[in-house]
Amino acid sequence: MRELLYGQAINEALAEEMTRDEKVFLIGEGVQTGTFGTTTGLVNRFGPERIMDTPLSETAIAGVAVGASMMGYRPVADLMFADFMYVCADEIFLKAAQWRLIQGGTQQLPCVFMANVGGYRKLGNEHSRCPSSLVMHHPGLKLAMPSNPYDAKGLLKSAIRDNNPVVYLFHKGLLALQGEVPEEDYTVPFGVADVKREGTDVTVVATSFMVFWALAAAEGLKDKVSVEVIDPRTLEPLDLETIIRSLSKTNRLVIVDEDTSRCGFAAELIALVNEHAFDELDAPIQRVCSANYPIPGGIMEKFVLPQPEQIFAAIDKVIA
Numbered sequence: 001m002r003e004l005l006y007g008q009a010i011n012e013a014l015a016e017e018m019t020r021d022e023k024v025f026l027i028g029e030g031v032q033t034g035t036f037g038t039t040t041g042l043v044n045r046f047g048p049e050r051i052m053d054t055p056l057s058e059t060a061i062a063g064v065a066v067g068a069s070m071m072g073y074r075p076v077a078d079l080m081f082a083d084f085m086y087v088c089a090d091e092i093f094l095k096a097a098q099w100r101l102i103q104g105g106t107q108q109l110p111c112v113f114m115a116n117v118g119g120y121r122k123l124g125n126e127h128s129r130c131p132s133s134l135v136m137h138h139p140g141l142k143l144a145m146p147s148n149p150y151d152a153k154g155l156l157k158s159a160i161r162d163n164n165p166v167v168y169l170f171h172k173g174l175l176a177l178q179g180e181v182p183e184e185d186y187t188v189p190f191g192v193a194d195v196k197r198e199g200t201d202v203t204v205v206a207t208s209f210m211v212f213w214a215l216a217a218a219e220g221l222k223d224k225v226s227v228e229v230i231d232p233r234t235l236e237p238l239d240l241e242t243i244i245r246s247l248s249k250t251n252r253l254v255i256v257d258e259d260t261s262r263c264g265f266a267a268e269l270i271a272l273v274n275e276h277a278f279d280e281l282d283a284p285i286q287r288v289c290s291a292n293y294p295i296p297g298g299i300m301e302k303f304v305l306p307q308p309e310q311i312f313a314a315i316d317k318v319i320a
Contacts, residue, residue: 001182006146007175009153010038014076016185017160018046021074024160025050028061028078028114035080036116036175058084062091062113066165069096069111074160082115082169083126085134096165097140108163112156116172117145118209118258119290119305124297128305130208130258130290132265135167136236142166142190143236147211149179151233154188161187171209191237195246199228202318203246206256207232207265210288210306214256217311225319235265243269244277251282252318256311261289286314 004012011034018024025046026039032053034040043051054061058079065077079085085092092113100109119128135143144159144166146152152170159166196211197218204227206214211231218227228246232238247253253273255266266287273285288310295304 001180003178004149004181005175006149006152006170006177006179007037009149009181010156010170011040011042012181013153013156013160014039015042015045017157018042018050023072024074024076025052025068026076026078027052027054027064029054029056029080031078036172038170039078058088059091062088062096065111065113066091066096066109069109069165070107074110076112076114076160079113079115081127082117082131083129085113085115085131092165092167093134093138093141097138100164101140109165110163112159112166112168114156114168114170117169118171118173119295119301120173120209122298122301125295128295128301130169132169132207132235132257132259133263133268136265136268140165141236142234144168144190144234145208146170146233147174147208147231149177149181151188151194153181154186155190155233158187158190162190169208173209174212177212188233190234191239192233193239193242194231194233195228195242196231197227197229199226199250201226201250202252202254202315203228203230203243203250204254204256204311204315205230205232205243205269207235208258210256210258213306213308213311217308217315221312221315225315227315240272240276244273244280247273247277247280251280253281253285254311254314254318255285255287256306257287257289258306259289260292261287262292264289283318286318288314
């Protein structure tokens with residue numbers, strides 16, 4: 001099977017869906033040039049009417065996406081950095097997320113809010129956050145966070161075809177990751193987790209870029225600990241069944257997520273496991289997350305963001 005870079009897979013998904021459905025269009029800052037390579041070249045194929053560059057106004061970008069989706073289009077709003085969702089929070093979290101529910105299901109909003117997340121690039125607090133919990137907190141939004149090129153393409157195609165608003169967060173640290181991607185059309189369904197590696201001693205649930213590190217930790221510990229690694233793929237809807245099924249085998253759980261430990265995805269998953277599978281636990285759940293602190297620029301960010309050695313320490317703690 002051929003291999004693509006993570007960023008190329010996103011680009012190909014956009015091109016295929018725009019070819020498939022003329023109602024799909026892309027709008028955002030710098031999308032005609034492609035700041036991260038995810039939209040590069042698309043304007044040459046589809047023209048500026050469907051690859052729409054905008055001024056520096058996330059509020060306008062998100063507002064156009066919401067309005068156009070209500071009129072039957074399928075916009076993809078490229079917000080560049082997920083941190084910028086705070087600028088257009090009203091449009092995403094109060095309008096797109098809730099209007100379909102408020103209108104009793106009579107109104108569809110098939111729009112995608114696409115942005116990169118994550119640190120490890122020394123870009124400072126407002127270009128490094130992973131605000132997945134912000135999305136999860138607002139009912140009506142779906143949330144996809146691909147960890148590899150195959151999922152990057154398949155989840156984006158599913159997002160564009162969905163009749164609900166979807167937040168699609170790709171990690172800047174994965175853009176150059178290479179992986180197998182089929183040439184034929186495919187989608188990755190929402191709410192279906194991927195068991196990346198099977199194990200018997202401890203379950204590690206990791207999201208986005210953290211999947212890469214969790215797999216590396218599992219490989220590094222293989223001679224003494226059997227680690228099962230699960231990638232949820234989507235946090236809303238969440239495939240809790242697969243996680244609990246794994247936990248019933250390993251009886252130990254570590255959660256690795258780049259959002260903050262306070263009120264983040266890890267905190268939510270701990271609550272769900274305690275509610276639905278407490279008797280399966282043989283040790284307290286451990287979580288490896290960003291500290292509850294702004295992300296500094298430069299080399300200081302490593303003191304806030306999760307680090308590989310913390311994953312090893314968490315695994316050691318639950319099996320002790």
